[in-house]
Amino acid sequence: AQKITQTQPGMFVQEKEAVTLDCTYDTSDQSYGLFWYKQPSSGEMIFLIYQGSYDEQNATEGRYSLNFQKARKSANLVISASQLGDSAMYFCAMREPRREGKLIFGQGTTLQVKP
Amino acid sequence: NAGVTQTPKFRILKIGQSMTLQCTQDMNHNYMYWYRQDPGMGLKLIYYSVGAGITDKGEVPNGYNVSRSTTEDFPLRLELAAPSQTSVYFCASSQGRWETQYFGPGTRLLVL
Numbered sequence: 001a002q003k004i005t006q007t008q009p010g011m012f013v014q015e016k017e018a019v020t021l022d023c024t025y026d027t028s029d030q031s032y033g034l035f036w037y038k039q040p041s042s043g044e045m046i047f048l049i050y051q052g053s054y055d056e057q058n059a060t061e062g063r064y065s066l067n068f069q070k071a072r073k074s075a076n077l078v079i080s081a082s083q084l085g086d087s088a089m090y091f092c093a094m095r096e097p098r099r100e101g102k103l104i105f106g107q108g109t110t111l112q113v114k115p
Numbered sequence: 116n117a118g119v120t121q122t123p124k125f126r127i128l129k130i131g132q133s134m135t136l137q138c139t140q141d142m143n144h145n146y147m148y149w150y151r152q153d154p155g156m157g158l159k160l161i162y163y164s165v166g167a168g169i170t171d172k173g174e175v176p177n178g179y180n181v182s183r184s185t186t187e188d189f190p191l192r193l194e195l196a197a198p199s200q201t202s203v204y205f206c207a208s209s210q211g212r213w214e215t216q217y218f219g220p221g222t223r224l225l226v227l
Contacts, residue, residue: 004157035215045158045205045218091157100165101146101212102173105157 002027004094006106013082014114020067021077021109023092029053033095034075035103036066040088048090051075082113117141119219121206127225128196136191136222138206146209147189148216149173149181151202158205164189165212196226 003026013019025034036048051059051066059066067076079086089110093103122137140147145166150158150173160173164183178200180192189208193200203223207216 033213037218043203043223044220045207047215047217050215093157095212095216100163100171101209101214101216102148102160102163103150103158103207103216105159107155107157 002094002096002099002104004092004104004106006092006109008109009107010110010112012112012114013079013086015084016081018078018080019082019111021079021090021092021111023075023077023106025073025075025092025094027073027094027096029096031096034066034068035093035095036064036075036077037091037093038086038088039091039108045091049077079111084113084115087111087113119206119208119217121204121219121222123222124220125223125225127227128193129227130196130198132196133192133194134196136193136204136206136224138189138191138219139187140189140206140208140217140219141187142208142210142217143186144208144210145186146211146214146216147183148207148209149179149189149191150205150207151175152205152221153202161191161204193224198226200224201226 034051038046092106148163149161162181164170206219209216
């Protein structure tokens with residue numbers, strides 16, 4: 001069965017340092033997409049970054065990058081130069097196009113950035 | 116740009132009452148989704164639609180109904196509210212199955 005696992009319920013990072021949030025996934029499909037969303041305390045879901053299973057390069061979006069290791073089925077989010085505004089819950093999600101694009105979410109990681 | 120909008124933001128229901136959660140998107144997206152998020156958890160799919168007139172069940176459809184008469188609107192109906200339906204409900208849309216899903220701000224529902 002398709003599954004997303006985030007093993008870090010909570011993380012702390014010092015402001016201006018980099019942090020890695022872990023995500024592993026399980027699927028039997030060759031074609032899939034991996035997403036990271038940010039959920040601040042206000043509750044909205046904000047799209048951060050996307051990696052396709054056939055993409056050869058790791059995705060990057062500003063201070064966010066995705067460390068995609070296909071053989072290990074991991075898709076870790078790296079946030080560089082953390083800011084206080086990065087404090088939020090972060091969700092990893094997987095989409096399989098043959099399942100009509102439905103997203104499967106992990107349980108999330110709470111990140112707190114310390115000044 | 117409005118994107119995906121949801122109403123109401125917050126609602127308290129009594130057990131057995133019914134209500135409709137509204138979702139509208141102005142991006143002309145074909146695909147729309149309803150998720151629920153229980154406290155401390157990730158989102159789970161309730162229903163989805165791949166276009167006007169076409170809907171299908173997700174992981175947790177029991178107790179809910181949907182309709183999709185237009186591209187823009189995808190309302191979620193709760194017929195007989197139960198405490199187990201206390202949750203935050205998110206609507207999302209995407210252009211297609213390959214595209215990024217964009218979420219509305221959510222509706223917080225409390226059933227007492």
